[in-house]
Amino acid sequence: MDSLWSSIEPLLDGVSTPGRYVGGELGARSPVHDPGRVSWLLVYPDTYEIGLPNQGLQILYELLNERPDSLAERAYAPWVDMEAALRGAGLPLFSLENHLPARAFDVIAFNLSAELVYTNVLNLIDLAGMAVRASERAAGDPIVIAGGHCAFNPEPLAEFIDAFAIGDGEEVVGEINETLAAHRGTDERWSDRAAVLRSLAEIEGVYVPSLYEAHFANGRLLGVSPRLPDVPATVSKRTVADLADWPYPRQQLVPLIEVVHDRLNVEVFRGCTRGCRFCQAGMITRPVRERPAEQVFTMVQSGLERTGYDEVALTSLSTADFSGIEDTVRRIISDPQHGEHVAVSLPSLRVDAFTVGTAAEISRVRRTGLTFAPEGGTWRMRRVINKLIREEDLYGAVDAAFSQGWRRVKLYFLIGLPTERDEDVIGIAVLAKRCVEIGRRYHRSPTVTVSVGGVVPKPQTPFQWHGQDTIGELRRKIDLLRRACRGVRGLTLRWHDPEATAVEGLVSRGDRRVGAVIERVWRAGGTFQEWSERFDLRLWLDALAAEGLCLDDVVHRSRDRDEVLAWDHISAGLHRDFLWSDYQDSLNEAVVEDCRWTPCYDCGACTSGALEHVVASPVPPAGGSQGTGQDLSCGDRVPVRVLGR
Amino acid sequence: MTTTLRFRYAKLGKVRFTSHRDVARMWERALRRSGLPVAWSKGFSPRPLLSFGYALPTGCESVAEYLDVHLAEEEGTPDRPDGEQSETSADEQRPWSPAGCVAALPGRLSPLLPQGVDVLAVGKLGDGVDSLQQAVTSCSWELEVLGVPAEELATRVEDLLDARSAVLRRERNGLQADGDLRPSVRALTVLGAVDDVPGQKVARCRLHAELATQPRGLRVAELVQRLGADLTLVRACRTQQWIERDGIRCDPLAMTGRAEDSFHAPHAEGRAS
Structure with a gap:
């Protein structure tokens, strides 16, 4: 093969x-x-800068290159200028290591971390020199596999992907490789694609969409069922136990x-069992599996x-929430081998002063901004989403941040949540203004940036039945917030484009029919749709109309308990009954605690996979209220005095 | 007296498609891995004290890049805080030492840098030496252009050198401005045709140019543009940077004082040329 x-x-x-x-x-x-050796091309369908750090892709890259019977190279989506140059020169998608054409590989495997990249997936299959529809591919074409969080609703891409890997990839990638290697030994490479796919479907956690039929009646999905008796009706995710x-x-x-x-x-x-009801990652990666602190230290x-x-x-x-997090970070920063200039960052900070104290201790360099995610503007709203941050926790955290040298605080909020009222939206501005006031105690011009995004009810979460807010409703709520935030010095409001949120909803919860919409948008030139300068709602609306579909039905409509959902045949281990009752609890503002430290409420994640939490500490971390069993009846109380000072 | 080391390094091959800022980050990581005691700036966001020279445009190669690294340790400072001297020299125990190991640095640093970035030489800088940005007055380049045969190119070069001025309309920061590039062209010669590229159909020539960096730099792309719109620059390699003072032109490493303080790595230079 020539470079x-x-x-x-x-x-x-x-x-x-x-x-x-x-x-x-x-x-x-x-x-x-x-x-x-079976050759894999691992592709991240976004730019190099976004895709390179992806840990999932890097883990598989190492595992496949360590095996004697496989190898892996990488590719990322060429930006539009490079794509035009490649097509102009008649060149295909290529790998970065040996600069080989994508079609030279036995397998092309996509990482799906965000839904808006789906048109890029089609574009890259096309740039590789293959038919985008799996059914039209020739014998000898690479097998196209996809995995990642978005694979938990594989249906929108079902027509384009030969096989999906659901859940953790560490173990299943080896099993897939062994199956492929067995076929490769006897085949003129994939001369019998159908046989290869049949074998792949026998692997636990592998979903081969062409072996399933989606049934529709009166514009509604009736079910997705196997075409053959020995193909499993439900594909369950893979989970690495330790x-x-x-x-x-x-x-x-x-x-x-x-x-x-x-x-x-x-x-x-x-994994995470905080139980935030909007959070797909928290739901589909359960149970919690901690890495031993000693191994963390060695890896660092x-x-x-x-x-x-x-x-x-x-x-x-x-x-x-990592057991003994303070000891671990202290050990890292006091290790003389690293010198005094190593910074430790803790993404996804919990919102409390205690956590900020730890953060202050460890980020001695480049202390520019801290980000918190209360997500809901009022205590009532935070009970609905089960993100149990009391106001005093937020103010304590913000006070700690400003007092310990940070000048910028960023707050993330969701709008369009179930049961949301205008007062909940305005509550975001109220919280933010108080945070600015706290900042003024320590700095002349503190900055509080509020970022709001419309919630996209995701598959495999308690909100999977919930109707997403329309573009107009999200705009109205953003306007409410803009008015409420106007004239406050130091307060900046940013918001996610409601049009992009609507399309994210479409490709997140769409069924197999949405595949044709994605293909039309791609054919009309709609690549890099997660880039605001490239996003074009018109393309999506035209494609929906051409396919006889509409946003109202797929995105904005609330589903009944018994309606078939496009991903019902894919299991993250969570019982459908649990998700429904958690949704009902949500509407009733009833909360659940973190089951790492409290009794099991049987969501299904552990029992379905015969798994259990791997947590070093039997007790919740000190400080903070997020599901740690504290009295939650007074969460909206504004503290007379901010705690911790 | 604190120590400053001046490194000369090459940037060749695929790595030439990285930017000046990218190269700075590569050096920061390599220096951290080397254990060299680099000095840090003070303040809220401390940074390692490195000063790079005149930026190399993304896509150009070079065998003459320079970097000054300021070290935190003072020369002659005992290894131990209590000042106790042991039998074996403190220099031998440390990962690096000013007196003993400078000569070994090119060989130690090159493997820590990406393929194509090779450390060619290093020297200790005396006090009060101007920064590279201030001191360098011109750069020599080897260029390869596609488009016209060597004789035609030689005529154009002659015309340019004979001209009193050579105006070029340039766009920078969105503004168009006419500039005279003639004073910046210190030397320009056609070295000859390149005819050993397989499958090549268009005439390809090699040029040598010395272009001033002060008072304002001339880019190689601008020079080629002025030589003709029918020319395409296909390769540019910076071969030397010059510091001219009182009519004497010298290499930035000549500023490192005594000749024996500079240590060249002949194997690396062999690879680079």
């Missing part, structure tokens, strides 16, 4: 950020292709150009030494 580099190189003088296309990262492999068995990535990629999250990232736990130490990074992020869905 395309000599043809690609002359194009790079004419495109923006050419460093995206050269590879050469520390940690990149240059695998040797041979017939005994993170300690998977200390990956061992050799995190260090890019040559600047990317997002340009730092060492060490995953400290997977060897990672910093190997990469030369001066910042490490301890990643998870809520890192302050």
Whole structure:
């Protein structure tokens, strides 16, 4: 197989950020292709800068390159200028390591971390030189696989992807490879695609959409059922029982150009049982599996030494909940080997003063801004979404942040939540104004930035039945907020484009019919739809109309309890009954506690997979109220005196 | 007296598609991995004290990039805080030492930098030396252009050198301005045709140019543009930077004082050329 580099190189003088296309990262492999190894092209369907740090892709990259029977290279979506240059020169999508054409690989595997990249997935399959529809692909074309959080509703991409991997990828990727290797040994590469796909469907956690039929009547989905008797009716997610068995990535990629999250990232736990009802990640990754603190420390130490990074992020869905988090960060920053300039960052801070104190201690360099996510503007709203942050916790956290040197505080909120009233929306402004006032005690011109986004009810969450707010309703609520925030010095309001939110809702909860809509948008040139300068609602509305569908039905309509949902045949382990009763609790403002430290309420995640939480500490972390069993009857009480001072 | 080291390094091959800022980050990471005691700025957001020279445009190669690294340790400071001297020299125990290990730095740093970035030489800088940005007056370049045969290109070069002024309309920051680039062209010669590129159909020539960086720099792309719209710059490699003072032109590493304080890495230079 010949490298395309000599043809690609002359194009790079004419495109923006050419460093995206050269590879050469520390940690990149240059695998040797041979017939005994199944070759994978791992593709992140967004720009290099967004895709490179993705930990899931990097973990699979290492695992596949460690095996004797597989190898992996990487590709990212070329930006529109590079795509035009490639198509102009008659060149295909290529890998970064050996600059090989995508079709040379046995497998093309996509990471699906966001729904708005779906048109890019089609574009990349096309740029690879294949038919976008799986049914039209030729024998010998690479097998197209996809995984990641979005695969928990695979239906919108069902026509384009040969097989989906649901859940954690560490174990299933090896099983998929073994199945493919067995076929590759006997086949003229994939000469019998149907047989390959049948074998893949036998693997637990693998969904082969072409083996299932979606039935419709009167414009409603009646069900998605197997076409053959030996194909499972429900595909259940894969879950790695113990993170300690998977200390990956061992050799995190260090890019040559600047990317997002340009730092060492060490995953400290997977899964979250805080129970925020809007949060798909928290629902589909249960149970909580902590990495042993000793292993975290070793990964940080060897990672910093190997990469030369001066910042490490301890990643998870809520890192302050890691057992013994303070000991771990203290040990990292006091390790003389790293010197005094290593910063530890804790994404997804819990909202309380105690947590901020820890953050202050460890981020001695580049202390620019702190971000909190109360999500709801009133205590009532936060009970609805089960994000149990008391006002005094928020004010305590903000006070701690401003008093300890931060000048900028960012607050994230959702609007369009179930049962939301205008007073809940205005409550966001009330909270934000108080935060500005707290800031003025310490700084002349503190900044509080409020970011609001319309909630997209996601599959596999308690809100999966809920009708999403219309574009007009979200605009009205944003206007309410703008008026309420007007004239407050130091308070900045930002909001997510309600049009993009509507389309995200469409591709999140759509059924198989939405695939044709995605294809039309792609054919009309609608790539990079998550980039605001490229997003175009018109393309989506035209495509919906052409397919006889509308946003009202797919996005804005609330479903009944018994309506078939497009992803009902995909299981994250959560009982449908649990999700429904949690939704009803939500409407009644009833809350649930974090089951890591309190009795099981049988959501199904553990029992379905014969799993249990792996948590080092039997008691909840000190400080804060988020589901830690404290008295929650007084959450809206504005403290006379901010605690912790 | 604190120590400042001046490094000369190359940027060749695929890594040339990274930017000046990207190269700065590569160096920061490599220096952290090396254990060299780099000095940090004070204040709210401390940064390592590195000063880079005149930025190399993204896409250009170079065998003459320079970087000054300010070290935190003072020369002659004992290794131990109590001042106790042991039998073995303190220099030998430290990961780096001013006196002993400077010569070894190119060989130690190159493997810590991405492929294509090679440290060629290093020297200790005396006190009161101007920063690279202030001191460098011109750069030599080797260029390859596609479009016209060598004889035609030689005629155009002659015309440019004979001209009293050579006006070029340039756009910078969205504004168009006419500028005279002639004073910035210190030297320009056609080195000859390049005919060993397989499959090449268009005439390809190699040029040498020395372009001033002060009072305002001339970009190689602008020079080629002035030589003709039918020319395409396909390769540009900075081969030397010059500091001219009182009519004497010298290499920035010559500022490092005694010749034995500079240590070249001949193997790396061999690779780079």
